[in-house]
Amino acid sequence: MSKPIRIAQVLNRMDSGGIEAVVMNYYRHIDHKQIQFDFYFAEDSTFPQRAELERLGAGIYPIPAYSHPLAYHKALYGAFREHGYKVVHAHLSTMSVFALFAAWRAGVPVRICHNHSTAAWGEGKKTLLKYLLRPFNKLFATAWFACGEKAGRWMYGDRAFEKGKVYVMPNAIDTEKFTFDPMARAQLRQELDIPNSAFVVGHVGRFTYAKNHEFLLHVFKLIKQKRPEAKLLLVGEGELEQQVKNQIKQLGLERAVIFTGAREDVAKLYSSMDVFCLPSRYEGFAIVALEAQVNGLACFFSDRITNEVILRPISGNIQEENVCQLPLAEPERWCEAILESKRQPTHLELRKYDIAICCAQIENFYLKNEERNG
Structure with a gap:
Protein backbone atom coordinates (compact mmCIF):
# COMPACT_ATOMS: atom_id res chain seq x y z
CA MET A 1 0.00 0.00 0.00
CA ILE A 173 -18.90 20.56 11.62
CA ASP A 174 -19.80 17.13 12.95
CA THR A 175 -23.49 17.95 13.38
CA GLU A 176 -24.29 15.02 15.70
CA LYS A 177 -21.69 16.23 18.19
CA PHE A 178 -23.57 19.48 18.88
CA THR A 179 -27.11 18.23 19.39
CA PHE A 180 -28.79 19.18 22.68
CA ASP A 181 -27.84 16.93 25.60
CA PRO A 182 -30.06 17.26 28.71
CA MET A 183 -27.65 15.21 30.83
CA ALA A 184 -24.75 17.48 29.90
CA ARG A 185 -26.92 20.49 30.74
CA ALA A 186 -27.55 19.23 34.27
CA GLN A 187 -23.94 18.13 34.85
CA LEU A 188 -22.33 21.31 33.56
CA ARG A 189 -24.71 23.61 35.40
CA GLN A 190 -23.81 21.77 38.58
CA GLU A 191 -20.08 21.99 37.79
CA LEU A 192 -20.29 25.72 37.03
CA ASP A 193 -22.55 26.42 40.03
CA ILE A 194 -25.42 27.64 37.85
CA PRO A 195 -28.91 27.09 39.34
CA ASN A 196 -31.35 25.16 37.19
CA SER A 197 -33.68 28.15 37.24
CA ALA A 198 -31.04 30.61 35.97
CA PHE A 199 -31.39 32.19 32.53
CA VAL A 200 -28.01 31.65 30.86
CA VAL A 201 -26.73 33.84 28.04
CA GLY A 202 -23.77 32.20 26.33
CA HIS A 203 -20.88 33.29 24.12
CA VAL A 204 -18.04 31.25 22.63
CA GLY A 205 -15.05 33.06 21.16
CA ARG A 206 -11.65 34.58 21.77
CA PHE A 207 -11.40 37.83 23.71
CA THR A 208 -10.57 40.06 20.75
CA TYR A 209 -11.80 43.33 19.28
CA ALA A 210 -13.71 41.48 16.57
CA LYS A 211 -15.87 39.53 19.05
CA ASN A 212 -17.15 42.72 20.74
CA HIS A 213 -17.50 41.56 24.35
CA GLU A 214 -17.89 45.22 25.31
CA PHE A 215 -21.30 45.42 23.63
CA LEU A 216 -22.33 42.01 24.95
CA LEU A 217 -21.75 43.17 28.52
CA HIS A 218 -23.94 46.24 28.01
CA VAL A 219 -26.72 43.99 26.70
CA PHE A 220 -26.32 41.61 29.61
CA LYS A 221 -26.46 44.47 32.10
CA LEU A 222 -29.95 45.29 30.75
CA ILE A 223 -30.97 41.62 30.89
CA LYS A 224 -29.79 41.36 34.49
CA GLN A 225 -31.99 44.28 35.49
CA LYS A 226 -35.07 42.37 34.31
CA ARG A 227 -33.93 38.82 35.12
CA PRO A 228 -31.88 39.08 38.35
CA GLU A 229 -31.03 35.37 38.27
CA ALA A 230 -29.43 35.63 34.79
CA LYS A 231 -25.87 34.43 34.18
CA LEU A 232 -23.45 35.22 31.37
CA LEU A 233 -21.24 32.31 30.30
CA LEU A 234 -18.06 33.32 28.44
CA VAL A 235 -16.11 30.48 26.83
CA GLY A 236 -12.65 31.19 25.48
CA GLU A 237 -9.43 33.07 26.11
CA GLY A 238 -7.54 35.91 24.47
CA GLU A 239 -5.55 39.10 24.74
CA LEU A 240 -8.47 41.30 25.88
CA GLU A 241 -9.64 39.04 28.71
CA GLN A 242 -8.40 41.33 31.48
CA GLN A 243 -9.99 44.33 29.79
CA VAL A 244 -13.31 42.48 29.75
CA LYS A 245 -12.91 41.60 33.43
CA ASN A 246 -12.28 45.26 34.24
CA GLN A 247 -15.49 46.25 32.44
CA ILE A 248 -17.43 43.58 34.33
CA LYS A 249 -16.22 45.07 37.60
CA GLN A 250 -17.21 48.57 36.51
CA LEU A 251 -20.70 47.33 35.64
CA GLY A 252 -21.05 45.45 38.94
CA LEU A 253 -21.53 42.09 37.23
CA GLU A 254 -18.76 40.08 38.90
CA ARG A 255 -21.11 37.55 40.51
CA ALA A 256 -23.14 37.04 37.33
CA VAL A 257 -20.41 36.36 34.75
CA ILE A 258 -18.69 32.99 34.47
CA PHE A 259 -15.36 32.55 32.65
CA THR A 260 -14.65 28.97 31.59
CA GLY A 261 -11.38 29.59 29.77
CA ALA A 262 -10.56 27.35 26.80
CA ARG A 263 -12.52 24.10 27.04
CA GLU A 264 -12.40 20.83 25.15
CA ASP A 265 -16.10 20.17 25.86
CA VAL A 266 -17.53 23.22 24.11
CA ALA A 267 -20.00 20.99 22.26
CA LYS A 268 -21.55 20.08 25.60
CA LEU A 269 -21.37 23.61 27.01
CA TYR A 270 -23.94 24.83 24.48
CA SER A 271 -26.49 22.61 26.21
CA SER A 272 -26.02 24.53 29.47
CA MET A 273 -27.09 27.79 27.79
CA ASP A 274 -30.54 29.20 27.07
CA VAL A 275 -29.57 31.70 24.37
CA PHE A 276 -26.43 32.34 22.36
CA CYS A 277 -25.10 35.80 21.46
CA LEU A 278 -22.52 36.72 18.84
CA PRO A 279 -22.36 40.54 18.55
CA SER A 280 -19.21 40.50 16.39
CA ARG A 281 -17.89 43.63 14.73
CA TYR A 282 -16.77 41.43 11.84
CA GLU A 283 -16.36 37.75 11.00
CA GLY A 284 -15.25 35.67 8.08
CA PHE A 285 -17.50 32.74 8.88
CA ALA A 286 -18.32 32.05 12.51
CA ILE A 287 -18.31 28.30 13.06
CA VAL A 288 -19.74 28.77 16.56
CA ALA A 289 -22.87 30.20 14.91
CA LEU A 290 -23.51 26.84 13.25
CA GLU A 291 -22.78 24.90 16.42
CA ALA A 292 -25.21 26.93 18.52
CA GLN A 293 -28.02 26.58 15.98
CA VAL A 294 -27.57 22.82 15.76
CA ASN A 295 -27.89 22.71 19.56
CA GLY A 296 -31.32 24.34 19.29
CA LEU A 297 -30.37 27.59 21.00
CA ALA A 298 -32.10 30.86 20.26
CA CYS A 299 -29.29 32.75 18.52
CA PHE A 300 -28.66 36.50 18.32
CA PHE A 301 -26.08 37.70 15.82
CA SER A 302 -24.95 41.17 14.82
CA ASP A 303 -25.88 42.35 11.34
CA ARG A 304 -22.15 42.39 10.54
CA ILE A 305 -22.16 38.58 10.35
CA THR A 306 -22.77 37.02 6.94
CA ASN A 307 -26.19 35.41 6.59
CA GLU A 308 -24.37 32.37 5.16
CA VAL A 309 -24.19 31.08 8.73
CA ILE A 310 -27.97 31.04 9.15
CA LEU A 311 -29.26 27.48 8.84
CA ARG A 312 -32.65 27.14 7.20
CA PRO A 313 -35.40 24.81 8.46
CA ILE A 314 -35.95 21.76 6.27
CA SER A 315 -39.66 22.61 6.27
CA GLY A 316 -38.91 25.93 4.58
CA ASN A 317 -40.97 27.73 7.23
CA ILE A 318 -39.02 30.83 8.23
CA GLN A 319 -41.06 31.01 11.44
CA GLU A 320 -39.03 28.01 12.63
CA GLU A 321 -35.69 29.81 12.30
CA ASN A 322 -33.96 30.31 15.63
CA VAL A 323 -31.73 33.21 14.53
CA CYS A 324 -32.24 36.94 14.94
CA GLN A 325 -29.79 39.45 13.42
CA LEU A 326 -29.68 42.88 15.04
CA PRO A 327 -27.72 46.15 14.65
CA LEU A 328 -24.97 46.93 17.14
CA ALA A 329 -26.28 50.40 17.97
CA GLU A 330 -29.30 49.18 19.95
CA PRO A 331 -28.53 47.16 23.13
CA GLU A 332 -32.10 47.71 24.38
CA ARG A 333 -33.47 45.96 21.30
CA TRP A 334 -31.11 43.03 21.87
CA CYS A 335 -32.26 42.77 25.49
CA GLU A 336 -35.93 42.79 24.55
CA ALA A 337 -35.53 40.15 21.83
CA ILE A 338 -33.41 37.88 24.03
CA LEU A 339 -35.88 37.95 26.91
CA GLU A 340 -38.72 37.01 24.56
CA SER A 341 -36.84 34.02 23.12
CA LYS A 342 -36.79 30.34 23.96
CA ARG A 343 -35.08 27.17 22.83
CA GLN A 344 -36.68 25.91 19.64
CA PRO A 345 -35.35 22.55 18.45
CA THR A 346 -35.77 22.60 14.67
CA HIS A 347 -34.92 20.22 11.85
CA LEU A 348 -32.31 22.26 9.99
CA GLU A 349 -30.83 21.91 6.53
CA LEU A 350 -27.29 20.80 7.42
CA ARG A 351 -26.01 19.17 4.24
CA LYS A 352 -24.01 22.20 3.12
CA TYR A 353 -21.95 22.18 6.33
Missing part, protein backbone atom coordinates in the same frame (compact mmCIF):
# COMPACT_ATOMS: atom_id res chain seq x y z
CA SER A 2 1.35 3.41 -0.96
CA LYS A 3 1.99 5.99 1.72
CA PRO A 4 -0.54 8.80 2.18
CA ILE A 5 0.30 12.14 0.61
CA ARG A 6 1.25 14.80 3.14
CA ILE A 7 -0.22 18.30 3.03
CA ALA A 8 1.51 21.15 4.87
CA GLN A 9 -1.11 23.04 6.88
CA VAL A 10 0.27 26.41 8.01
CA LEU A 11 -1.57 28.14 10.86
CA ASN A 12 -0.71 31.13 12.99
CA ARG A 13 -1.09 29.30 16.29
CA MET A 14 -2.43 26.08 17.76
CA ASP A 15 -4.48 27.31 20.70
CA SER A 16 -8.26 27.03 21.02
CA GLY A 17 -9.36 29.40 18.28
CA GLY A 18 -11.88 28.99 15.50
CA ILE A 19 -9.39 28.40 12.67
CA GLU A 20 -7.70 25.61 14.61
CA ALA A 21 -11.14 24.08 15.22
CA VAL A 22 -11.97 24.16 11.50
CA VAL A 23 -8.71 22.51 10.42
CA MET A 24 -9.00 19.91 13.19
CA ASN A 25 -12.57 19.07 12.13
CA TYR A 26 -11.38 18.33 8.62
CA TYR A 27 -8.33 16.43 9.84
CA ARG A 28 -10.38 14.15 12.10
CA HIS A 29 -12.64 13.11 9.25
CA ILE A 30 -10.26 12.96 6.30
CA ASP A 31 -9.14 9.56 4.98
CA HIS A 32 -5.78 9.12 6.69
CA LYS A 33 -4.90 6.20 4.44
CA GLN A 34 -4.75 8.64 1.52
CA ILE A 35 -3.99 12.01 3.10
CA GLN A 36 -2.06 13.15 6.15
CA PHE A 37 -1.56 16.67 7.49
CA ASP A 38 1.66 18.22 8.72
CA PHE A 39 0.98 21.18 11.04
CA TYR A 40 3.20 24.29 11.11
CA PHE A 41 2.44 26.84 13.83
CA ALA A 42 3.99 29.30 16.30
CA GLU A 43 6.22 27.51 18.78
CA ASP A 44 4.79 29.38 21.79
CA SER A 45 1.27 28.05 21.16
CA THR A 46 -0.57 26.41 24.05
CA PHE A 47 -1.14 23.41 21.74
CA PRO A 48 -4.01 21.53 23.43
CA GLN A 49 -4.31 19.32 20.32
CA ARG A 50 -0.91 17.65 20.75
CA ALA A 51 -2.07 14.24 22.04
CA GLU A 52 -4.78 13.91 19.39
CA LEU A 53 -2.44 14.90 16.55
CA GLU A 54 0.18 12.43 17.70
CA ARG A 55 -2.44 9.67 17.89
CA LEU A 56 -3.71 10.40 14.37
CA GLY A 57 -0.23 10.47 12.84
CA ALA A 58 0.11 14.16 12.00
CA GLY A 59 3.45 15.82 11.48
CA ILE A 60 4.07 18.46 14.18
CA TYR A 61 6.40 21.36 13.38
CA PRO A 62 6.50 24.32 15.81
CA ILE A 63 8.28 27.28 14.19
CA PRO A 64 9.07 30.91 15.07
CA ALA A 65 6.05 33.23 14.89
CA TYR A 66 5.65 35.36 11.75
CA SER A 67 6.35 38.40 13.92
CA HIS A 68 9.99 37.24 13.47
CA PRO A 69 9.93 37.25 9.65
CA LEU A 70 13.49 36.15 8.90
CA ALA A 71 13.43 33.18 11.27
CA TYR A 72 9.89 32.36 10.12
CA HIS A 73 10.85 32.32 6.46
CA LYS A 74 13.99 30.29 7.07
CA ALA A 75 12.07 27.64 9.01
CA LEU A 76 9.29 27.27 6.44
CA TYR A 77 11.53 27.41 3.38
CA GLY A 78 13.84 24.77 4.85
CA ALA A 79 10.96 22.47 5.82
CA PHE A 80 9.18 22.80 2.48
CA ARG A 81 12.39 21.97 0.61
CA GLU A 82 13.26 19.07 2.90
CA HIS A 83 9.84 17.39 2.75
CA GLY A 84 9.14 18.08 -0.90
CA TYR A 85 5.49 19.00 -0.47
CA LYS A 86 3.31 19.22 -3.54
CA VAL A 87 0.64 21.18 -1.62
CA VAL A 88 0.98 23.91 1.03
CA HIS A 89 -2.29 25.16 2.56
CA ALA A 90 -1.89 28.48 4.41
CA HIS A 91 -4.68 29.45 6.84
CA LEU A 92 -3.27 32.89 7.70
CA SER A 93 -5.71 35.05 5.73
CA THR A 94 -3.81 38.15 4.52
CA MET A 95 -0.68 37.03 6.40
CA SER A 96 -0.56 33.92 4.19
CA VAL A 97 1.70 35.84 1.81
CA PHE A 98 4.73 35.07 4.00
CA ALA A 99 4.15 31.31 4.06
CA LEU A 100 3.26 31.25 0.37
CA PHE A 101 6.41 33.17 -0.55
CA ALA A 102 8.47 30.51 1.25
CA ALA A 103 6.51 27.80 -0.58
CA TRP A 104 7.07 29.53 -3.93
CA ARG A 105 10.82 29.79 -3.29
CA ALA A 106 10.88 26.12 -2.28
CA GLY A 107 9.22 25.10 -5.57
CA VAL A 108 5.92 23.88 -4.11
CA PRO A 109 3.56 23.65 -7.12
CA VAL A 110 0.21 24.02 -5.31
CA ARG A 111 0.04 26.97 -2.90
CA ILE A 112 -3.33 27.62 -1.26
CA CYS A 113 -4.21 30.98 0.30
CA HIS A 114 -7.15 30.40 2.64
CA ASN A 115 -8.98 33.48 3.93
CA HIS A 116 -10.94 33.05 7.18
CA SER A 117 -11.73 36.70 7.93
CA THR A 118 -12.63 40.19 6.80
CA ALA A 119 -11.67 43.48 8.50
CA ALA A 120 -12.92 46.50 10.44
CA TRP A 121 -11.15 49.84 10.76
CA GLY A 122 -11.48 49.89 14.54
CA GLU A 123 -8.30 47.81 14.85
CA GLY A 124 -6.07 50.58 13.53
CA LYS A 125 -2.63 49.35 12.36
CA LYS A 126 -3.79 45.73 12.24
CA THR A 127 -6.53 46.61 9.77
CA LEU A 128 -4.19 48.78 7.70
CA LEU A 129 -1.74 45.87 7.47
CA LYS A 130 -4.53 43.58 6.25
CA TYR A 131 -5.40 45.96 3.43
CA LEU A 132 -1.75 46.47 2.49
CA LEU A 133 -0.98 42.73 2.35
CA ARG A 134 -4.22 41.61 0.73
CA PRO A 135 -3.18 42.00 -2.96
CA PHE A 136 0.20 40.32 -2.49
CA ASN A 137 -1.33 36.93 -1.67
CA LYS A 138 -2.43 36.62 -5.30
CA LEU A 139 1.20 36.80 -6.41
CA PHE A 140 2.24 33.57 -4.72
CA ALA A 141 -1.02 31.59 -4.41
CA THR A 142 -2.06 29.12 -7.10
CA ALA A 143 -5.44 28.47 -5.46
CA TRP A 144 -7.73 30.92 -3.69
CA PHE A 145 -9.79 29.54 -0.80
CA ALA A 146 -12.26 31.19 1.56
CA CYS A 147 -14.54 30.05 4.36
CA GLY A 148 -17.55 31.68 2.71
CA GLU A 149 -18.75 34.14 0.11
CA LYS A 150 -18.22 37.28 2.20
CA ALA A 151 -14.64 36.33 3.06
CA GLY A 152 -14.00 35.31 -0.54
CA ARG A 153 -15.23 38.57 -2.03
CA TRP A 154 -13.34 40.66 0.54
CA MET A 155 -10.03 38.91 -0.08
CA TYR A 156 -10.04 38.24 -3.82
CA GLY A 157 -12.60 40.68 -5.23
CA ASP A 158 -16.13 40.39 -6.60
CA ARG A 159 -15.00 39.63 -10.15
CA ALA A 160 -12.81 36.71 -9.09
CA PHE A 161 -15.58 35.29 -6.94
CA GLU A 162 -18.25 35.61 -9.62
CA LYS A 163 -15.98 33.95 -12.20
CA GLY A 164 -15.65 30.92 -9.93
CA LYS A 165 -11.97 31.45 -9.19
CA VAL A 166 -12.53 31.19 -5.42
CA TYR A 167 -12.98 27.76 -3.83
CA VAL A 168 -15.34 27.99 -0.86
CA MET A 169 -14.29 25.48 1.80
CA PRO A 170 -17.04 25.76 4.42
CA ASN A 171 -16.36 25.72 8.14
CA ALA A 172 -17.98 22.31 8.39
CA ASP A 354 -21.83 18.45 7.05
CA ILE A 355 -18.21 17.50 7.67
CA ALA A 356 -18.43 14.15 5.86
CA ILE A 357 -19.63 15.77 2.64
CA CYS A 358 -17.21 18.72 2.81
CA CYS A 359 -14.30 16.44 3.66
CA ALA A 360 -14.87 14.34 0.53
CA GLN A 361 -14.70 17.51 -1.56
CA ILE A 362 -11.38 18.71 -0.12
CA GLU A 363 -9.93 15.18 -0.36
CA ASN A 364 -10.76 15.23 -4.06
CA PHE A 365 -9.03 18.61 -4.47
CA TYR A 366 -5.85 17.48 -2.69
CA LEU A 367 -5.63 14.15 -4.51
CA LYS A 368 -6.23 15.62 -7.96
CA ASN A 369 -3.57 18.28 -7.46
CA GLU A 370 -1.10 15.82 -5.98
CA GLU A 371 -1.59 13.50 -8.95
CA ARG A 372 -1.24 16.36 -11.43
CA ASN A 373 2.02 17.52 -9.84
CA GLY A 374 3.36 14.13 -8.72
